[in-house]
Amino acid sequence: MNNHQINQTQLSPGPLAGRGTSFIDFDQISKSFEIDGQKVVALENVTFNLSEGEFAAIIGPSGCGKSTALRIIAALEEPTSGTVTIAGQPPTQQSTEHALGVAFQDHALLPWLNVAENIELPFRISGRPVTAERIDELISLVGLTEFKSARPKQLSGGMRQRVSIARALALSPQLLLLDEPFGSLDAVTRRRMNIELQRIWSEFRPSTLLVTHAVEEALFLADRIFVLTGRPGRLLREVDVPFERPRTDDTMRSEFFHRMVDEMTAALDSTENAPQYAVESLD
Amino acid sequence: MPSNRWIKNALPGALGILLFLLIWELLGRTGVLGLTWPPLTSVIATLIDPSKTALFLRATSASLTSAGTGYLAGGALGLVAALAGHLIPTLQEGLSRFAAVVNSVPPIALASVFLVLMTTESTPTAVAAIKVFFIIFIAVQSGLRSATPAQHDLFTSLGTGRFKRLWLLEVPTMLPVAMSGLKIAVPVALIGAFVGEWFGASRGLGVLILNAMQNFQISMLWSAVLLATLVSLAVYFILTMVESIVRLRLT
Numbered sequence: 091m092n093n094h095q096i097n098q099t100q101l102s103p104g105p106l107a108g109r110g111t112s113f114i115d116f117d118q119i120s121k122s123f124e125i126d127g128q129k130v131v132a133l134e135n136v137t138f139n140l141s142e143g144e145f146a147a148i149i150g151p152s153g154c155g156k157s158t159a160l161r162i163i164a165a166l167e168e169p170t171s172g173t174v175t176i177a178g179q180p181p182t183q184q185s186t187e188h189a190l191g192v193a194f195q196d197h198a199l200l201p202w203l204n205v206a207e208n209i210e211l212p213f214r215i216s217g218r219p220v221t222a223e224r225i226d227e228l229i230s231l232v233g234l235t236e237f238k239s240a241r242p243k244q245l246s247g248g249m250r251q252r253v254s255i256a257r258a259l260a261l262s263p264q265l266l267l268l269d270e271p272f273g274s275l276d277a278v279t280r281r282r283m284n285i286e287l288q289r290i291w292s293e294f295r296p297s298t299l300l301v302t303h304a305v306e307e308a309l310f311l312a313d314r315i316f317v318l319t320g321r322p323g324r325l326l327r328e329v330d331v332p333f334e335r336p337r338t339d340d341t342m343r344s345e346f347f348h349r350m351v352d353e354m355t356a357a358l359d360s361t362e363n364a365p366q367y368a369v370e371s372l373d
Numbered sequence: 374m375p376s377n378r379w380i381k382n383a384l385p386g387a388l389g390i391l392l393f394l395l396i397w398e399l400l401g402r403t404g405v406l407g408l409t410w411p412p413l414t415s416v417i418a419t420l421i422d423p424s425k426t427a428l429f430l431r432a433t434s435a436s437l438t439s440a441g442t443g444y445l446a447g448g449a450l451g452l453v454a455a456l457a458g459h460l461i462p463t464l465q466e467g468l469s470r471f472a473a474v475v476n477s478v479p480p481i482a483l484a485s486v487f488l489v490l491m492t493t494e495s496t497p498t499a500v501a502a503i504k505v506f507f508i509i510f511i512a513v514q515s516g517l518r519s520a521t522p523a524q525h526d527l528f529t530s531l532g533t534g535r536f537k538r539l540w541l542l543e544v545p546t547m548l549p550v551a552m553s554g555l556k557i558a559v560p561v562a563l564i565g566a567f568v569g570e571w572f573g574a575s576r577g578l579g580v581l582i583l584n585a586m587q588n589f590q591i592s593m594l595w596s597a598v599l600l601a602t603l604v605s606l607a608v609y610f611i612l613t614m615v616e617s618i619v620r621l622r623l624t
């Protein structure tokens with residue numbers, strides 16, 4: 091059960107390795123927006139933490155504020171109250187030091203650049219030197235060697251997301267944030283992408299936070315899952331995922347996997363009524 | 374079949390133009406609209422009359438020179454002003470209002486002011502420049518804002534500095550929009566030059582039109598108008614092709 095922890099220690103030795111050290115501290119975060127003069131609470135008093143080298147997932151119903159949580163960690167939004175620290179620093183530090191990789195749901199590829207140039211973009215922005223070999227390596231990592239010179243509009247949705255993931259990994263970031271990266275893909279492609287993502291992730295093992303509404307995806311990829319309720323997003327429970335890595339098609343077919351999917355889905359369903367009392371709790 | 378479809382698309386347009394020209398010719402031949410409506414054939418005859426070629430060439434090159442100079446100067450000013458407003462937010466609103474005020478002054482009124490301020494020969498250039506300035510200013514300004522929020526989020530998450538964001542994101546998204554502005558500004562620059570020429574310039578298509586009108590040289594007047602239209606259409610067509618190349622490359 092704890093096999094992956096042993097692997098992790100072997101791969102990244104040092105005082106910070108392993109699950110002991112808290113890397114992200116997401117401490118009592120609340121976030122509310124003003125929409126047409128009405129206050130909408132996206133997150134309410136959410137606390138969790140992520141260890142170095144850990145893969146965690148946030149799941150919850152649509153509009154529960156899980157993307158908001160990720161955006162706060164990426165320093166794209168500020169919390170209304172509460173504090174976030176990453177390695178003891180405010181979240182802006184990660185992006186300023188080019189130590190953050192984000193894959194967005196809208197892949198946000200630049201249409202005037204080809205695959206190689208899109209993957210090279212983080213190097214051009216950070217001013218870090220890069221060799222053609224390194225770009226080729228990243229392209230082959232996501233299996234797009236033949237499409238190196240293709241422009242985004244010539245690629246399928248799955249291929250665009252792979253470019254987006256390669257770009258997020260380009261600078262070997264300490265922290266990888268994945269905001270529903272496969273949300274717009276069909277079920278078959280999505281499953282294949284999950285297997286590929288696990289393989290890619292295992293090569294670097296950056297601390298990773300995945301936001302998804304798909305229970306199977308979270309269970310297949312993550313070490314730990316945070317379940318959020320509907321609006322306002324509150325932390326309902328935290329689930330440790332026991333499957334050994336590397337996880338395979340067989341893992342997904344196992345009875346235990348299905349039982350966990352059912353259990354988690356039931357937990358999520360129980361949050362579906364949340365929006366009603368959420369409105370009441372506003373006053 | 375593609376060739377079939379092409380004929381199907383182009384045929385109604387071609388027939389429409391032919392019909393228009395035919396009606397023009399007939400109206401001129403019958404003279405129902407009076408002496409001021411000459412038949413098309415006599416307009417074309419004047420236009421290609423070898424004794425007038427030098428005159429037309431001189432006028433066209435004079436107008437193209439002042440329109441072109443005004444176009445480049447106005448375009449450069451518009452680009453610089455839009456970039457300044459974009460990079461220095463405190464300038465933004467003032468610049469937008471200034472541009473809007475300048476644009477709302479009618480070209481005729483502008484020309485008379487310029488006439489007092491500078492020579493009759495530079496007035497066409499100045500009027501063309503002012504009209505082009507506004508179009509390019511607006512196009513560049515909105516083009517610089519046309520990157521998507523997700524693209525901006527990406528650049529923020531990568532810790533991008535201001536000038537790299539401008540150069541790697543905002544300028545590439547601006548170019549197609551600026552290109553549309555450059556295209557629209559072509560006929561506007563020519564109109565500006567013609568209007569400017571009415572205020573005492575010594576040569577140009579505007580001068581030719583004005584003289585022909587005052588001396589009741591009807592087919593000369595129409596020839597000059599036709600020539601002005603053809604020149605404007607030709608430049609517009611060239612820029613339409615450049616625009617489609619830019620769009621193909623950048624979007």
